[in-house]
Amino acid sequence: MQNTSPQKETSDNREKAVDLKSELNELPFRLAPHNIQAEQELIGAILINNEAADRVSSFLTEEHFFDPLHARIFETALRLIQSGKQATPVTLKTYFDSEDPVGDITVPQYLGRLAANATSIINVTDYGQTIYDLHVRRSLISIGEEMVNTAYDSEVDNPPEDQISEAEQRLYGLAEQGKYGSGFCSFKDAITDAIEMANNAYLRDGGLSGISTGLKDLDNKMGGLQGSDLIVLAGRPSMGKTALATNIAFNIANMHQTEPQPDGSIKTTEGAVVAFFSLEMSAEQLATRIISEQAEIPSEKIRRGLIDESDFRNLVECSQRLAELPLYIDQTGGISIAQLAARARKLKRQKNLGVIIVDYLQLLSGSKRTGEGRVQEVTEITTGLKALAKELSVPVIALSQLSRQVEQREDKRPQLADLRESGSIEQDADVVMFVFREEYYVSRRQPSDADVEATVKWQDEMAQVEGKAEVIIGKQRHGPTGTVGLAFNGNFTRFSDLAEDDHMPYRHE
DSSP: OOOOOHHHHHHHHHHHHHHHHHHHHHSOOOOOOOOHHHHHHHHHHHHHOTHHHHHHTTTOOGGGOSSHHHHHHHHHHHHHHHTTOOOOHHHHHTTSTTSOOBTTBOHHHHHHHHHHHOOOSTTHHHHHHHHHHHHHHHHHHHHHHHHHHHHHHOOTTSOHHHHHHHHHHHHHHHHTTTTSOOSOOOHHHHHHHHHHHHHHHHHSTTOOSSBOOSOHHHHHHHTSBOTTOEEEEEEOTTSOHHHHHHHHHHHHHHTOEEEEOTTSOEEEEESOEEEEEESSSOHHHHHHHHHHHHHTOOHHHHHHTOOOHHHHHHHHHHHHHHTTSOEEEEOOTTOBHHHHHHHHHHHHHHHOEEEEEEEOGGGOBOOOOTTOOHHHHHHHHHHHHHHHHHHHTOOEEEEEEBOGGGGGSSSOOOOGGGBOSOTHHHHHOSEEEEEEOHHHHHHTTOOOTTOHHHHHHHHHHHHHHTTEEEEEEEEETTSOOEEEEEEEETTTTEEEEOOGGGOOOOOOO
């Protein structure tokens, strides 16, 4: 067998590389997908009948055009039409007198030719859609090229997970372009949206501008859950954070109603599709809590099998009804903020996700960049959750632990300073709420039965706080702070509105 020297092998490899490079150079140049004729037909239709612009202006902008001149003509024509003027070859002429010629004719002559060759505005929407679709394809090519270049030339400290997340976010933004975010909007559009929100609140039962939590007093204080808000729900262990979040998730999903729109889309009129990221409890445990609450059978009895035939039939009937709820549970432990965002975007695309609940914030992980501590990681998480809420235009409810310093105070009602690990939680949140149950602390102060006087006093104290809870709103960008009283049933882990005669006065800070 003949041995090949290392020098010979290296030389052969170089020759192969040169041959491959030559083959690549000989490949035909591929022009980005475009349709100049469709752009010409669209502009021509607008120039002969300005009403054509109304049919495409809702989804088409100048950036969607392949030809830069066509983009400028379209943008100028739209600007004239929106100011109440006519867009014709004559009125556009002054804007393009100094432009370079198009072949052997001037741009004003080119405008006249486009108008002369236009037939009608019947197909203008199809032309606009063609231009838009080709722009999307060009954007996909651009994203793909950047992904390849970044993967080749990435720095050592730039992990692949960040590259995947960035590419995914760009792809999602491209898919949802014009739907969930399209750059700057005019103040006029913002005012229109504000008036529409006020009108919806006026027409809706209860006068809510946001999504109802199913808890009347809490809704009255907050106006419902507002889209794009980050809502932090905090509390010490055993206060009922998860129970309250689960109750809210069920209430929202149970109220979900939709109605078809004239354009074929589906609009949510009540409630919402809910994504529950349960980083601590399994999906089975979460489902057991909801079934227990709805069937009014203690979850402990369900887990231990201490139920009779009647209870079991009740559970089956209840589970069949609950199975249809638009409530989706992700029980992945230690999920990163990038993974959570990716899954939320997917559910938004597939099911029109309306509310995200994260149980709980401290169990999420960040990108774990070298040299960064836990405080920086939590900052990254809260910033990411707020950005996700804005990107998808949905409220995000993130549960959070509180520091132990609460236990050292005589009044154990939580405060903003008790939020654990990072000031960014308070800073990034639009609303910070605390769950507090005085009953939990009073029950642990039970004296010995031998001390009759202390026992009577304790029983009176328990009677005042038993079955009651407080949701303390420590921060709210859109409204007042204060305290809302709720009823709590520990057997079924259920929060509900207090009876009228049990209402406590609001505590205003």
